[in-house]
Amino acid sequence: MSMLNRYFFYAVCFVLVVVGILSHSYALLGLSVVAGIAVGFITELYDNKRDEKFKHLNANHQYKH
Secondary structure: OOHHHHHHHHHHHHHHHHHHHHOOOHHHHHHHHHHHHHHHHHHHHHHHHHHHHHHHHHHHOOOOO
16 A cells, blocks of 8 residues: 555545534444544555565564574
């Protein structure tokens, strides 16, 4: 996932929470927070999926001194 897409999804999370706060509705605030968390997990899954093929290289090059 490109940095532009990642920041777009983080902006969507921020907007959802702000809309929930401005609506003065606990139900809408709760739904917006849950939707924001879901979007955060989705972006994290895409980022981890991109790095999965390089995971073996990271394991080989982590030196413990």
